[in-house]
Amino acid sequence: xxxxxxAVHYIHTKKLYLLPPIVFSLLFLLSLYNRTxxxxxxxxxxxxxxxxxRASDGNSQLDLFSIDSTGISIAYTLRNKxxxxxxGIKLKLKKGAQFRNLSNYDNFSIxxxxxxxxxxxxxxxxxxxxxxxxxxLLTYRFLSKAFKxxxxxxxxxxxxxxxxxxxxxxxxNSLPDDSLPKETYREVAEIILENGYTNQVNIPYSFTLxxxxxxxxxxxxxxxxxxxxxxxxxxxxxxxxxxxxxxxxNEKKVVISYEPLEVxxxxxxxxxxxxxxxxxxxKNPDLTVNRVASEAGVLPAKIxxxxxxxxxxxxxxxxxxxxxxxxxxxxxxxxxxxxEIAGKVGYNNVTHFNxxxxxxxxxxxRQFRGTASDSEQ
Numbered sequence: 409x410x411x412x413x414x415a416v417h418y419i420h421t422k423k424l425y426l427l428p429p430i431v432f433s434l435l436f437l438l439s440l441y442n443r444t445x446x447x448x449x450x451x452x453x454x455x456x457x458x459x460x461x462r463a464s465d466g467n468s469q470l471d472l473f474s475i476d477s478t479g480i481s482i483a484y485t486l487r488n489k490x491x492x493x494x495x496g497i498k499l500k501l502k503k504g505a506q507f508r509n510l511s512n513y514d515n516f517s518i519x520x521x522x523x524x525x526x527x528x529x530x531x532x533x534x535x536x537x538x539x540x541x542x543x544x545l546l547t548y549r550f551l552s553k554a555f556k557x558x559x560x561x562x563x564x565x566x567x568x569x570x571x572x573x574x575x576x577x578x579x580x581n582s583l584p585d586d587s588l589p590k591e592t593y594r595e596v597a598e599i600i601l602e603n604g605y606t607n608q609v610n611i612p613y614s615f616t617l618x619x620x621x622x623x624x625x626x627x628x629x630x631x632x633x634x635x636x637x638x639x640x641x642x643x644x645x646x647x648x649x650x651x652x653x654x655x656x657x658n659e660k661k662v663v664i665s666y667e668p669l670e671v672x673x674x675x676x677x678x679x680x681x682x683x684x685x686x687x688x689x690x691k692n693p694d695l696t697v698n699r700v701a702s703e704a705g706v707l708p709a710k711i712x713x714x715x716x717x718x719x720x721x722x723x724x725x726x727x728x729x730x731x732x733x734x735x736x737x738x739x740x741x742x743x744x745x746x747x748e749i750a751g752k753v754g755y756n757n758v759t760h761f762n763x764x765x766x767x768x769x770x771x772x773x774r775q776f777r778g779t780a781s782d783s784e785q
Contacts, residue, residue, distance in 0.1 A: 429641065443624040445513060447499060448617065455500040458482055466490035471612060483614035486607060493609060496602025507535055507595035513622035517565040522557035523614040527604020529554050532571060535595035548597055549588065550577045554604055557615065568593060678706050679714045690730045691754045697723045732768045739777045746773045
């Protein structure tokens, strides 16, 4: 325990306790940097292909395929020989026997332009160690995400965790739906963009892929570093309190005995005198703030300050609140008319009394008395 106390004392005197928050703050700022992997347009044109279902005995056709500085452009027409006709583009990420590792990224993003509204499916093919046969395309894990494009330039972004393996893939490979381990995107072979299942046949579709990229969400790491900084601050406070407690216990204590004085704060005493004066003299129509100041022995400006800080209102509002409260009591408990009651609670002008009463209660004095009588019946 003594060594811990000495260590805390050294850290505190040398201000070393500031180092972890500084480091954590720098790491937090660095974590806000959004890391991006651009697949296209950086991918070589030799690793980009267009395809249609004619390779699977379909009769859809590619009308255009080009790669230039604006992007990858494809035009296609679906035909109905296949139950699900298809056409699209393939981006090959595997280099020789080396798959592309995308495990450090969280989000998928594409910039795309479509000629008419259409659905597009994005497939990410990943290797399943011990299962995937590279000679059989459908043994790769197919992770898919559908996007609905309009006839304009759009950017679509989706978390990689929202990509899912379609049911037909499990059926084709005779696997239960829950048979695969969680996808890590460590071994990515290809990315496919092709038409959606709702696209119609005999209609010319086209789209241009301008950019395809992956992004790392650094905000979660920022939260982690912020949390670590917070834990350090709390931990250091606890250790420092232990240190102070130890110092206090080791000091020689002087035992004293005395009778404490009963002294209230000066502000409380002034407030009590002001409130007592108003409570006693509120029925005086000439009860101004200067008169209260004179009787209570408090400066006029101080009265306004005291009431604002302790009663949350001005002098006039506080005085009116007392007068209206008493007027309400008299209206309920006596048969005096409104003019008499107004005079008794400090109002010389009954019209002024009626206005203040209505501003305070929302109804006139006569309505207040009538409402009370009706409720009693």
